[in-house]
Amino acid sequence: MKFWNFIKGKARGLLGKMGVGKFNANKKDKKEKKGKDFRNTEEKKRDLDDALKESHNLLKSGMNQAKIKSKLHDIKNKYELKELRIILEEKVEKGIKVHVHGEVNPKKDSPTEILRVDDFNPSEGNKILLVGEANFSFSLSLANTLALQNRMVATSYDSENTKYKDKDNNIKEHKKLGSIIEYNVDATSTSYEPNHFEIIVFNFPWIKEETRGGTTNNKMLLKSFFNEANRIIKKGGKVLLSLSDERYVSRWKPEEQANSFVLESKKLFDSKNFPGYEHKMTQKDRSAGSMEDGKGVTLIFKNK
Numbered sequence: 001m002k003f004w005n006f007i008k009g010k011a012r013g014l015l016g017k018m019g020v021g022k023f024n025a026n027k028k029d030k031k032e033k034k035g036k037d038f039r040n041t042e043e044k045k046r047d048l049d050d051a052l053k054e055s056h057n058l059l060k061s062g063m064n065q066a067k068i069k070s071k072l073h074d075i076k077n078k079y080e081l082k083e084l085r086i087i088l089e090e091k092v093e094k095g096i097k098v099h100v101h102g103e104v105n106p107k108k109d110s111p112t113e114i115l116r117v118d119d120f121n122p123s124e125g126n127k128i129l130l131v132g133e134a135n136f137s138f139s140l141s142l143a144n145t146l147a148l149q150n151r152m153v154a155t156s157y158d159s160e161n162t163k164y165k166d167k168d169n170n171i172k173e174h175k176k177l178g179s180i181i182e183y184n185v186d187a188t189s190t191s192y193e194p195n196h197f198e199i200i201v202f203n204f205p206w207i208k209e210e211t212r213g214g215t216t217n218n219k220m221l222l223k224s225f226f227n228e229a230n231r232i233i234k235k236g237g238k239v240l241l242s243l244s245d246e247r248y249v250s251r252w253k254p255e256e257q258a259n260s261f262v263l264e265s266k267k268l269f270d271s272k273n274f275p276g277y278e279h280k281m282t283q284k285d286r287s288a289g290s291m292e293d294g295k296g297v298t299l300i301f302k303n304k
């Protein structure tokens with residue numbers, strides 16, 4: 001499934017004038033006039049996905065409000081949807097967060113499903129690698145539930161003696177559960193064998209940028225990480241990449257950095273589903289983004 005959600009910088013006025021939430025409400029469903037819908041469920045789902053994708057691009061395009069309104073109407077008709085409208089989510093720092101809602105039976109919204117421990121469970125005999133773990137609390141939360149023993153390799157970029165509250169305890173617990181713990185692991189260049197892991201996880205990657213608000217270094221981090229993941233992941237394996245909120249998805253464009261992967265789904269990251277997890281910011285970097293519950297997103301990529 002694909003989900004589309006973005007921040008539209010100057011959407012405030014635009015949404016008001018467009019009548020957010022009311023758009024298309026009074027329009028008679030075209031299919032009612034045309035008669036029976038002969039599409040099967042898969043075809044309907046595909047049409048809905050395509051319509052949401054086109055709508056997302058449209059909203060990103062910076063087109064004026066009248067054009068957006070008319071083009072959304074065209075998209076709704078083209079894909080024979082019951083409904084296609086913009087939903088106002090919340091006010092954010094630089095404007096308004098919106099998403100497109102489409103309905104063709106079944107309904108589909110963005111965003112969407114919640115990330116759960118089971119999303120990280122490798123199939124029998126297969127392994128999971130976590131990189132950039134900092135205090136090892138996220139991997140411990142998985143290890144506590146999934147009983148993976150030596151099929152979990154949890155790693156940090158930091159050295160063994162880097163201090164984090166609870167880190168030593170977390171490592172002790174990990175060892176009791178049989179997890180393999182490694183330090184100084186650079187996610188962009190590891191020494192693991194090719195085709196080694198079924199699942200690779202990078203939660204809230206972050207490195208310092210040269211300029212405030214810059215994206216170059218983090219885009220490069222993601223690109224190099226995906227290249228390395230492609231080398232060490234099993235064919236068809238998955239990368240789960242979590243980012244603090246949708247702004248990072250728009251700015252770092254993970255899909256563009258993930259050459260050998262295809263985005264399979266996007267889920268909401270809620271730390272309540274990972275008991276014991278305590279988010280850590282990049283060491284000594286005050287500009288590092290923090291993770292706020294309810295805003296985090298996890299992109300699930302499948303190796304091609």
Ligand SMILES: C[S@@+](CC[C@H](N)C(=O)[O-])C[C@H]1O[C@@H](n2cnc3c(N)ncnc32)[C@H](O)[C@@H]1O
Pocket residue numbers: 131132133134135138156157158185186187188202203204205206207221278279280281282283288289
């Ligand atoms: C914002 S912190 C998140 C830490 C942890 N994943 C969490 O969720 O609490 C970003 C992490 O990315 C790690 N990182 C940065 N560059 C890395 C790289 N090349 N390889 C692995 N980890 C990296 C940093 O060491 C830091 O721990």
